[in-house]
Every structure is written in C-alpha cells, then in structure tokens.
Amino acid sequence: MKKIGVMLILCAAIWACKKGTDLIEDNEVFVGFVQPSNFPEPAYDFTRNPITKEGFELGRKLFYEPRLSRNNSIACGSCHIQSAAFTHHGHDVSHGIDDRLGTRNPMPIMNMAWHKEFFWDGGAYHLDLAPINAIHSEVEMDETLPNVLIKLRARPEYRALFKKAFGTDEITDEYFLKALSQFMLLATSANSKYDKVMRAEDGATFTTAEKNGYLLFQKQCASCHSEPLFTDLSYRNNGIRPNRSDDHGRATVTANDKDMYKFKVPSLRNLSYTAPYTHDGRYLSVSRMLDHYRFDVSDLPTLDPIFKRADGTFGIPMTDAEKSDLLAFLKTLEDPTFLSNSLLSEPFGSEFIVN
Template structure:
C-alpha cells in the first residue's frame, strides 16, 4: 500500500524515489530520460518555490500551487499572478502528474518538462522569460553547486532546469485516501452503508468521466457550463476543431475538499453547488457531452436527495490528508538575502 513519505515521529523519511501506489496503472511519464533522484528532487523543490522565476522576483510556482490546497490556489477563482493580475482559469492541482500525457484545462502542453514555460512566460502570471531565469540562477551563489549535485556539473541549462522541476512535481503522488485503503482491502477499512451506496451511484453515473483509480479519464468534455465573461472555449483554442468548443479536461475528484473553488474558472464555491449544476443547471449546446443526455430528452444527472447525500459521503473518502501535509513536499526555507 502506498504511504506518505514521513516517519512515525512526523520527520521526513529517507528519500526513496518515485513510488507507484498499489492498483494504479502504469505511468505515462518517461522516467528513462529523467530519473527522480534525491539531488534532482531537492533542486526541483527549491526551484518550485523560487520567486526569481518571475520578473519581479516575487511570484513562484508555489504561489499559485499551495500544498495544503492540494497544490491549487486556495480561495481564488482564477490565478492571481504578478502585480496582482488575474488569469482566466483556476489553477489545476499538481497531483499524480506521472499519469498525464497532456496538461492544463485545454491540454495545450503535452510534456510535463515543458509545463512550467506557460506560467513563466505568461504576462499575468510570472511575466518572465526562460533565458533571464537561467541568468538569475547562474548568478545565484547556491544554484550552480545544486545543479552539479543533481546533474554532474554546474552548467545550468533550460533542459536541466525543467527536468528538476518535473522531478519535484512527479513526487506529488496522492494515493493514500480512505478510498485507496478500502480499494486495497487494507485491514480495518471499509465503506459504511451510506458510502457504499454513494460508491455504487458513482460507478453507475460518474465513473465514465471520473474513471478509477485516478478519478479522471483525462479526456476533454463539455459539461454544460454557461460561457463565462471571457468566452473561454477551452480545448477549441488548442485544436481549432469546432467540435471541441467549450470542452475542458476532466479533473480528478481526488482531494476535492482542498481544491475549491471548482470548474475551470472557479465559478462554484462548494461541492453542493457542483452537484446541483449536474442535477439541474446544465446548458444544452451542440458540443454537450452525450453522457449527459437522458433517454427522456432531459439533460443532467438524475438523483434523489438521498442519492446526493450518499454520493457526498463517498466523495469524502477521496481526500488524502497525508498528501497535503507530507513534509517531503513542503516548501523549503529559501535564502532571501540575494535579490539581484
């Protein structure tokens, strides 16, 4: 069974590299080109929380991806970046990245090693460029030695920089929720009557999109949201295929307790509001996913109040408290004395 990387006393356990949780599918990431090592991971963690990745040396990756919020931007509907500017989408959690082939709500990036480029170069997130980031790291008194430990020489290149960031993100594995313990038949763990009924409802009505055990099928779907004020058309902006209008990546339901608000633009503040959208609030359109069309001509997921309560009871088993408190992933102490 997968366990978080900490000892019984709460101190960080010895580094053990990437560990795949029991029952998870094979990973998608090619570890042969970027093996996770302790030195690479520690460098990546320092870089993830490094504000020098931004133009004003204030915003880091960790500014919008907070561990206690399952690496989302807690309490913000959309990302808040440099100079307090607003993005247009809610930051997706950094979680179980090794099982993804495409990234972000629209799937516009197809390699984890390239994912950070979007945030660094976005004028409303970090507003910086990669060559300048590398210059700042080369001039920093600590980074050349850290790159040597991780990669064998002090040379700081874009490839090494992005691989180190990937090593940290790859270690953000969530697979120790109550759901996982039950699924793995761990002694002393089982669904109660309400959770079991909710699980059965989930399997019959939700699992076609939120496939187990990752709780996402990684596809892009139109789930009946009304267009927002910027008319974000999601996957269409990447493919330019009219059939992809208003389709967004199906997010994992893991750790939902920590990741609100919900949807690609953070429009729903609570789980109850999300469920009510699927029950009664969906907008019909040409690209609405067929899974939401009922035989009687209605749209949405039909459920009674009892079924709703049961579903919520099951969904609570998907939260992994070890993941959001794992000291291995915690923000390191960064030397702020060097500000060039």
C-alpha cells in the same frame, strides 16, 4: 541545525508517505517514485529523467523560488499551495504577478506521472514543458525562461545544486525543467480512505452511506471520472454556460469547432481542499457542483452525450438522498497525508525577495 532539519523532513516523510506512496525507506534512504499498488503504470518516461534525491531537492527549491517571475515575487508554489492540494485556494481564477487576474482556475499538481497532457485545454503535451507556460504568461509570472536562467546562474548556491543533481554546474533549460518535473512527479496522492479500502489496508471499510455513494458514482460518474485517478484524462463539455471571457477550452489548442467549450476532466481526489470548482472557479462548493449536474446543464452544441437523457432533458438525475451519499463517498477521496507531507513543503531557509 541544517542537518537536523533535513533529518526531520525525512522522518516526517516516512510516516506521511508510507504504503501507497513510499518515497524513502526506514533507513532514511531516498527511493524516489514508487507506483501505488492500486494505480496503473505511469505515463511519464522516467528513463529520460530518473528521479534522484538531489534532483528532487533542486526541483523543490525551484518550485518555491520567486525568481522565476519578472519582479521576483511569484513562485510556482504561490498559485499551487500544498494545503489546497497544490491549487490556488480562495480565488476563482489565478492571481499572478502585480495581482493580475487570469481566466482559469489553476488545476492541482497531483498524480502528474499519469498525465500525458496538461492544463484545462491540454496545451502542454509534456510535464517537462508545463512550467514554461506559467513563466511566460503575462498574467502569471510575466518572465522568460532565458531571464530565469540568468538569475539562477548569478546565485552560487544554484550552481552547486545543479552540480549535485546533474553532474555539472551548467544551468540549462533542460536541467531546470527536469528538476521541476522531479518535484512534481513525487506529488502523488494515493493514501485516502478510498485507497485503503481498495488495497484492503488497515481494515478500512466504507460506511453504508459511502458504499451507497460509491455505487451511485460507478453508475453515474465513473465514465468520466474513472478510477483510480478519478479522471479519464479526456476533454468534455459538461454543460457549463460560457462566461464573459468566452473561453473556448480545448478548441484553443486544436482549432477544431468540435472541441468548443470542452475542458479536461479534473480529478475528484481531495475535492474538499481544491475549491472553487470548474475551469473558471464559478462553483464554491462540491454540493453546488453536484447541483449543476442535477439542474443546470445547458444544451450546448458540443455537450457530451452522457448528459443527454432519453426524455429530452439534460444532466444527471439524483435525489437528495443520493446526493448526500455521493458527497459521503467523495469525502473518502481526501488524502490528508498528501497535504501535510513535509517532503513536498517549502524547504527551510527559503528567501523572500522584494526586489
């Protein structure tokens, strides 16, 4: 039965990841990371962590492993849910161990190979280091990396998996983090209608509304949400009033007052699945998010100049008809195959631990 389960995973992945995001070939040979033809070169240095089938499978098991938390109840996959494009759907901010509340809305794990810094404030400068933040956070996993490794070493199955992935049964922080990166690096979303139109694939074309929305997007939005990632990876203040937690954003990392209330520009891919929106999850719909730019941009000291109009007002001018067209275009960024790709799902036979 185990062999049949693996075969099903691989066969499903052939369909789910074809063309833009091939992971395996028709002969069921794992080929790892493949750069989509309409994407730029990735930022991640794969020469320092080559993706293998064994490394990826270990990373997938670790991603869904609740032993990464203090009381063995919270896994990475608890707050990064595949059906929500690996975000924490239904919560404005993260809910971690003992149902503790964080202060930020978890960002999606998607197209990580093209990022150099991670989180809303860019506090992690390498993907391999990003999981440490969640493990050590008091409101997320409330554990330590040394304790996690002790728990994994006590499990014979993990020694065997590390041996297969890295040639040694020694469970080290380096191998642990590299395995998690191998899983996250293959979470590539590049098979939306937009991608098919850009690649002239399957005869895909925009409707009139989608085309009009795309033209408006290029005029009003693309300077921050640049194609094809739909983020320029910068940090900007988009005029959202500070909340009660008074999150200083990028300035928390740089200690530079010029970075106050600046947050990383999020990708617009799979927006329908990643609600709520903004760093603190204050907006529940894409429509309401667009209305922020139309009506609610605040004149803060570090407000990005792009939101300052010549007439002294702030925001992005947009009629109701233009908003409707823009919403139609943003729908073309949805990638259902990414959300249903069984290669990225929790592996069969995973344990649920209560103590």
